[in-house]
Amino acid sequence: MHRTPLDLGLLQAFTAVVDCGSFTGAAQRLHSTQSTVSQQLRRLEEQVGASLLDRRRRDIRLTAPGERLLGYARRMLALDAEVAEALSQANAGATLRLGVPEDFASGRITGMLAGFMRAHPDMTLEVTSGLSRDLRRLYDRGEFDLVLLKQRRGTGAGVSRWPEPLCWVDSASHPSVDGDPLRLVVFPPNGLYRDEMFETVESLGRRWRIGYSSTSLASIQSAVADGLGISLLPARAVLPGHQVLGPESGFPPIETMELAIHHRPEAGPLLLELAARLARLVHEPEKARRHR
Numbered sequence: 001m002h003r004t005p006l007d008l009g010l011l012q013a014f015t016a017v018v019d020c021g022s023f024t025g026a027a028q029r030l031h032s033t034q035s036t037v038s039q040q041l042r043r044l045e046e047q048v049g050a051s052l053l054d055r056r057r058r059d060i061r062l063t064a065p066g067e068r069l070l071g072y073a074r075r076m077l078a079l080d081a082e083v084a085e086a087l088s089q090a091n092a093g094a095t096l097r098l099g100v101p102e103d104f105a106s107g108r109i110t111g112m113l114a115g116f117m118r119a120h121p122d123m124t125l126e127v128t129s130g131l132s133r134d135l136r137r138l139y140d141r142g143e144f145d146l147v148l149l150k151q152r153r154g155t156g157a158g159v160s161r162w163p164e165p166l167c168w169v170d171s172a173s174h175p176s177v178d179g180d181p182l183r184l185v186v187f188p189p190n191g192l193y194r195d196e197m198f199e200t201v202e203s204l205g206r207r208w209r210i211g212y213s214s215t216s217l218a219s220i221q222s223a224v225a226d227g228l229g230i231s232l233l234p235a236r237a238v239l240p241g242h243q244v245l246g247p248e249s250g251f252p253p254i255e256t257m258e259l260a261i262h263h264r265p266e267a268g269p270l271l272l273e274l275a276a277r278l279a280r281l282v283h284e285p286e287k288a289r290r291h292r
Contacts, residue, residue, distance in 0.1 A: 004047055008080055011073040013040035014052060018070060021060050095124040096271060098278075099135040099147040102217040103237045112281050116274055123270065131215060133190055139262060145271055146263045148278060150192050150234075158260025160279045165235040166193065166254045168245035174227025176211075177245060183211030183229030185220055193232040196254050204250055 016026035017037065027034045045052055052066035062070065100109065117125060128135070132150040139147045150164055151157065170177050182201060186194050201208045211229035214220055217237060224231050225241030232254060238244060245251045259282055263275055 006047060006076070007044070008077065010040050010044040010047070011077055013037050014044055014066075015070065015073050015077065017041060017053070017060060018062065018066075094270060095126060096274060097126045097128070097143065097145045098274070099128050099130070099139060099144040099149075101132055101135070101148065101150055102129045103234055104129070104148060108281060109278075112277050116277055120270060131187065132192055136262075145267070146261070146275055146278070148282070149260050149262060150257055151260050152256055153258045155260075158262050159275070160261045160282075162259045162282055163255065164257040164259050166196075166232055166257060167235050167238055168230060168249070168251040168254075169224050169233050169238055169242040170230045170245055171225055171227040172241055172243045173225075175243065176227055176229050177249060179229075181207035181209045184208055185212040185214075185223045185229040185231040186210055187220065188213055188215055191215075192257065193254075196256055197232050200252065200254065 013026060013030065013032075016029050017023055020026045020029055023034045023037050023041075026032075027037045030037065041052065048065065048069060050065035051063050052069060054061040054063055098113075113125060113127065117123075128138075128144070135144065135147050136149055136151075138144055139149075149158070153163070176183050184197055184201070186197060188194075198208070212220075212223040214223065217233075220231055220233070221237060221239055221242075223229065224233075225239060230245065247253070261275055261279060261282075263271060267275070
């Protein structure tokens with residue numbers, strides 16, 4: 001036989017009337033009105049098919065069905081509170097593992113992460129920065145819940161993707177662009193932008209050699225600024241000590257890269273919220289560049 005499940009809100013009103021000894025007291029406890037509490041009790045009686053209070057008396061007296069229901073009602077409400085507490089503790093103990101490229105590991109992203117942690121003060125956030133190839137490998141091994149990666153356009157991977165503008169950069173005070181061979185400042189083998197640099201310089205008919213190599217973005221930036229060679233970097237990584245080399249210098253724009261956010265389909269609400277905040281952080285500078 002099909003029966004409508006009991007409404008916990010109605011059970012709460014019922015137990016409040018019994019505990020307070022009046023509809024007025026129950027209404028105050030529940031921050032409601034006396035008429036609302038009375039209506040809730042009548043709805044509960046309709047659901048169970050029995051009178052729960054003896055309305056022939058001025059004081060609150062339970063009927064036999066009311067007495068039987070009261071124990072079940074208290075247990076059901078206690079179980080509901082226990083479930084809510086368990087879920088709250090689960091969220092409180094949650095740890096989210098985020099991987100981001102090194103040029104995102106400071107500045108605006110830390111402010112975004114601080115705002116996220118203020119909204120969820122009981123959770124733990126682990127952030128790792130590094131080369132995208134390493135972040136992707138660790139994500140595939142299950143060591144990250146969420147990653148922001150740099151990847152070549154057209155891969156089709158990622159829940160959100162944006163173009164990643166790149167710039168050829170040289171030292172503003174000690175330029176290397178006229179050197180022969182041209183010195184290049186690069187990331188290690190298989191690092192992003194490396195192949196693009198080699199192919200472009202060779203297409204220009206320039207001789208080249210590697211003048212400096214490092215896994216650290218900060219080290220690459222400093223090497224260029226100090227005159228160790230030119231490099232290809234994201235637009236956000238250009239520093240005051242750099243000069244941008246454009247088509248007038250013989251260097252064409254490179255438009256082969258994109259930023260992408262990756263997380264698994266079963267991501268929970270907290271992870272989806274963090275991914276949305278990260279997407280806004282990446283998307284807003286891109287919008288600003290298009291409207292300059």
